[in-house]
């Protein structure tokens with residue numbers, strides 16, 4: 077059993093996980109800051125805007141407020 081291989085494998089996975097968490101987890105955290113409500117497309121969650129009247133640039137749907145979800 078090669079301990080270095082295990083360490084590198086776990087380290088790599090942790091790095092990828094941390095990167096994903098940084099991008100996706102951080103977005104949830106910013107909701108706590110005042111003033112910046114974020115609106116997102118229900119079909120395309122990566123489309124976000126701070127403008128409540130904005131439409132999704134992909135499908136044209138009206139954006140809904142992020143975090144006010146009708147279920148997770």
Ligand SMILES: [Zn+2]
Pocket residue numbers: 117118119120123132133134135136137
């Ligand atoms: Zn959309």
